[in-house]
Amino acid sequence: MTTEKIRWGILGTGVIARKFAEGLAVRSDAELTAVGSRDERTAAAFATEYHVPHAHATYEALAENPEVDVIYIATPHVFHMENSLLCLQHGKAVLCEKPFTMNRRQAEAIFALAEKTGLFVMEAMWTYFLPAITMVRQLLQEGMIGQVRMLTADFGYRTAMNPYGRHFAPALGGGALLDVGIYPLALAHMVFGAPTQITGMAHLGETGVDEQAAIILGYEGGELALLHTAVRTETMQEAVIMGTDGRIKIHFPWWQPTRLTLTLSGQAAQEIELPFLGNGYNYEAAAVMDCLRNGQTQHPLMPWSTTLALQDTMDNIRTQWGLRYPADEEM
Numbered sequence: 067m068t069t070e071k072i073r074w075g076i077l078g079t080g081v082i083a084r085k086f087a088e089g090l091a092v093r094s095d096a097e098l099t100a101v102g103s104r105d106e107r108t109a110a111a112f113a114t115e116y117h118v119p120h121a122h123a124t125y126e127a128l129a130e131n132p133e134v135d136v137i138y139i140a141t142p143h144v145f146h147m148e149n150s151l152l153c154l155q156h157g158k159a160v161l162c163e164k165p166f167t168m169n170r171r172q173a174e175a176i177f178a179l180a181e182k183t184g185l186f187v188m189e190a191m192w193t194y195f196l197p198a199i200t201m202v203r204q205l206l207q208e209g210m211i212g213q214v215r216m217l218t219a220d221f222g223y224r225t226a227m228n229p230y231g232r233h234f235a236p237a238l239g240g241g242a243l244l245d246v247g248i249y250p251l252a253l254a255h256m257v258f259g260a261p262t263q264i265t266g267m268a269h270l271g272e273t274g275v276d277e278q279a280a281i282i283l284g285y286e287g288g289e290l291a292l293l294h295t296a297v298r299t300e301t302m303q304e305a306v307i308m309g310t311d312g313r314i315k316i317h318f319p320w321w322q323p324t325r326l327t328l329t330l331s332g333q334a335a336q337e338i339e340l341p342f343l344g345n346g347y348n349y350e351a352a353a354v355m356d357c358l359r360n361g362q363t364q365h366p367l368m369p370w371s372t373t374l375a376l377q378d379t380m381d382n383i384r385t386q387w388g389l390r391y392p393a394d395e396e397m
Contacts, residue, residue: 092343096355098118100120139153147172150162154187161350166376192346203256217258221247222299223300242275242279303319
């Protein structure tokens, strides 16, 4: 990179785009330089609110902006492949919201272009970079709870039915699995790696997408992950990692946690407070910027192989349910 600060662009102006802009604001080594929207008024309003110098009325114009080093893609996941390829084609590094793509084939297309161009790409699994999850990894690496045998995690909430909205419309990749099920799946992958057995059961609602689901993942050593997710049901939003010598509870909301409870066999539970700075999105931004400064195309905590493994798992689960999207018929 030729500039002291990393210059960011944001593609999209929705809720997640706003959260990321707020996260970047606490980083003195980051500069939010440009925003792109499909609507000139929306781009201008976003730029005014977040003091962004360049507001672009098209995604193409954002991708072509020479004052941008890396672009955060904050559009609905059905558009992630198209948007990521556009940015890579114009020489921009990419941080793309989760789920990375609709299926593995789309993810492979992005990584193939990234490899050809030598550009950085990462799925925006911001939870991986938060202080509490960093501590969880450390406790597991130290063998604090012995051999890890089981994990439970959930992420579900109730949203109003709108058959044409992104939560329920098949054309927009609706359903719980891709929207928030990716979080417990990613936690299970962080702890155990890729599963060798996958079993899922879902309730497919009136639009044909999964409104709630339960998933069991099995691993080579007999470990198990018990997960559930929903867009029509409020769940606990907690996670527990269980081992032969104790357990770690990640408290609500576990996907953006500030508190853990470590319980070791025969000992009193230990409460561990781990607050984060800003709104939390700044940690993944910092990780991306470190990679860019070091000339890395992948981050070791969220490499392309992890994204592909997660896409494989979701593709497998959806095949069991008979849930297919228009994107599955393409390519």
